[in-house]
Amino acid sequence: MAxxxxxxxxxxxxxxxGGGCGRKVLAHNDSxxxxxxxxxxxxxxxxxxxxxxxxxxxxxxxFRYTVEGEAYLMKPGDSVCVESGAKHGTVCLxxxxxxxxxxxxxxxxxx
Amino acid sequence: MAxxxxxxxxxxxxxxxGGGCGRKVLAHNDSxxxxxxxxxxxxxxxxxxxxxxxxxxxxxxxFRYTVEGEAYLMKPGDSVCVESGAKHGTVCLxxxxxxxxxxxxxxxxxx
Numbered sequence: 710m711a712x713x714x715x716x717x718x719x720x721x722x723x724x725x726x727g728g729g730c731g732r733k734v735l736a737h738n739d740s741x742x743x744x745x746x747x748x749x750x751x752x753x754x755x756x757x758x759x760x761x762x763x764x765x766x767x768x769x770x771x772f773r774y775t776v777e778g779e780a781y782l783m784k785p786g787d788s789v790c791v792e793s794g795a796k797h798g799t800v801c802l803x804x805x806x807x808x809x810x811x812x813x814x815x816x817x818x819x820x
Numbered sequence: 821m822a823x824x825x826x827x828x829x830x831x832x833x834x835x836x837x838g839g840g841c842g843r844k845v846l847a848h849n850d851s852x853x854x855x856x857x858x859x860x861x862x863x864x865x866x867x868x869x870x871x872x873x874x875x876x877x878x879x880x881x882x883f884r885y886t887v888e889g890e891a892y893l894m895k896p897g898d899s900v901c902v903e904s905g906a907k908h909g910t911v912c913l914x915x916x917x918x919x920x921x922x923x924x925x926x927x928x929x930x931x
Contacts, residue, residue, distance in 0.1 A: 712906035713887035718897025736899035740873040741923050743899050762851040764921055768879070776824035786829025788854050790847035795823035810875055812852050812923035 714738055723747055729801070730754065734818050742814035748772070748801035756798030761811040763791040770805010774798075825849055834858055840912070841865065845929050853925035859883070859912035867909030872922040874902040881916010885909075 716736045723731035723745075729752030735743040746754070748770065756775065765774065766788040774781045774789055776797045781789060785805075791797045799807070827847045834842035834856075840863030846854040857865070859881065867886065876885065877899040885892045885900055887908045892900060896916075902908045910918070 712903045713890060713892075713908070714901040715885075715887075715892045715894075716899050717895075718899065735877070736875050736901035738873065738901050738903060740904070741875050741901060741921070743875045743877055743901070743921070745897075762849065762923070764847050764852050764854045766846070766854055766919060774826075776826075779824060781824075781826045783826075784828075786856075788827050788829065788847035790825040790849050790852060790854070792823045792849060793851070797824070808877060808919065810852070810854070810921040812873070 718745075728752055732818070737814045740813050742811045742818065744809045744811070744815070744818065746807045746809055748805055748807070750801055750804045752801045754799040756796050758794055758796050759815075760793050761813060761815060762793050763797070764810045765789050765791070765799075766808045766810075768806040768808050770801060771803035772805065772807065773800045773802055829856075839863055843929070848925045851924050853922045853929065855920045855922070855926070855929065857918045857920055859916055859918070861912055861915045863912045865910040867907050869905055869907050870926075871904050872924060872926060873904050874908070875921045876900050876902070876910075877919045877921075879917040879919050881912060882914035883916065883918065884911045884913055
């Protein structure tokens with residue numbers, strides 16, 4: 710198996726998810742996966758849960774990010790680590806991009 | 821245990837590592853950890869290994885990133901996933917910042 714998965718960001722197209730959201734799956738292996746999620750202002754990442762641990766880091770824009778009913782205002786450079794199984798979601802307050810990193814990888818984002 | 825670790829980036833100071841490198845430990849739990857590594861031009865992240873899987877994402881600047889002898893030129897938005905135990909290192913070609921995310925957390929970066 711290759712020791713590294715190198716992904717030039719410019720070579721990945723944004724997959725439209727509807728509702729003003731889009732996704733770029735970036736570097737990953739079975740253990741981890743990096744994903745850019747692009748949001749238009751007002752777009753919503755509906756509350757959901759999954760067994761993967763997740764870190765979200767704000768690359769651009771502003772977000773209201775909620776974990777188990779606790780809300781955080783997030784701006785570029787801010788980050789949050791969401792425990793496995795915790796309910797979380799976000800509303801985009803100003804057009805932007807979240808970098809979401811999962812452990813293990815989100816196999817449901819592939820193919 | 822709290823369900824989220826929220827870290828406003830502006831509240832974390834850069835820890836000087838010497839050699840033109842500095843580190844900001846961001847959101848983490850035991851399973852994952854996000855870290856900004858700030859590089860001056862010409863600064864070197866010497867080749868090393870660790871059992872943690874790692875994803876590096878370029879926030880700013882340009883880097884020559886090497887994994888097991890394979891070199892990649894990395895610019896903003898580019899990412900690489902490094903397998904557990906793979907030898908990797910980087911040279912900063914243009915002042916910038918890498919976002920490194922580890923699974924599990926780098927306990928050696930705490931305290």
